[in-house]
Amino acid sequence: MPPAAGSAADPAIAPLTLVVGDEEFLISRALEDLRNAVLAEDPDAEVHEAEAGVVEPAELLQLLSPSLFGGRRLVVLRSAQDLPAARVQTIVPLLLDTDPDSTVVVQHLGGAKGKAVLDAVRKAKPAEIACAKMSRAEDRRAFLRSEVRRFRGRITPEAAAALMEAVGSDLREISATAAQLVGDSGGSIDVDAVAAYHRGKAEVSGFAVADQAVVGNVAGAVTNLRWALNVGVPAVVIADALADGVRTVARVLGAGPGDPFRLAPALGMPPWKVKRARTQAGGWTEPGLRHALGVVAALNADVKGAAADPAYALESAVRRIAAARSER
Structure with missing residues (x-):
């Protein structure tokens, strides 16, 4: 898989790289690219990671010191913003004065916390990979x-x-x-x-919206909702799936504990559906379910003409259902 432009997998791997920003996906991918690049150059390279909040100077010194047997090393210091102030003067020089066979990566969220570490590393003119959140x-x-x-x-x-x-x-x-x-x-x-x-x-978008909404995953539910609406799945179909999801959780939760195979006939649903609803029911309370049932009842009228914008009504309902799961 080719690297993104400017990533650590470019031909020249810098001896010191700063990964800075607060977008978790970009951070993970940058560190993975760096690791893959080092191992591509030397499959026998040692890879070490340490958390700045807990790493001891002696431990870091050992990781960065020349190996008795030689060989390449990649040392990653994660969450550099958490480095205790009392250790900054000891640990930062270790990061900046390493063995020629070592590749050092410092990961920092980039905010005000731990700015002394960020500034000190930047003074060493490292390669820098930006991993900031993308708001635009x-x-x-x-x-x-x-x-x-x-x-x-x-x-x-x-x-x-x-x-x-x-x-x-x-x-x-x-x-x-x-x-x-x-x-x-x-x-x-x-x-x-x-x-x-x-x-x-x-093909499964209506149920996918409901599955994510009833477990409180707003982002997943909204993403699936947009997919469904974009390809023309009727709003009524999605609303029915949401209603079915909430009602199923309510019925299974009301039935109490028991063997799904014994409960299934009484509930009028297959055992697999009982098992799934029982998993989804975690975190729900009676007040929350009452609220969610009211939401899907109102949504039924909204998507059949009561609301001026069915898409807006659906997204609002998804968010309210997910929020209801945390009601106490």
């Missing part, structure tokens, strides 16, 4: 295009616009979708390829 739509569109290139594909502007509208803002979802579309399309993504991918997801 144009930045996420650029990220999508870079992901498609990463997986050796191409995407038309129209396809990129359609894909961003459906996927939303989660970078992990954008990356995963880009990878799958490049593979499915043979490398060239157009509007038809995006629509075909949407249709594949839409």
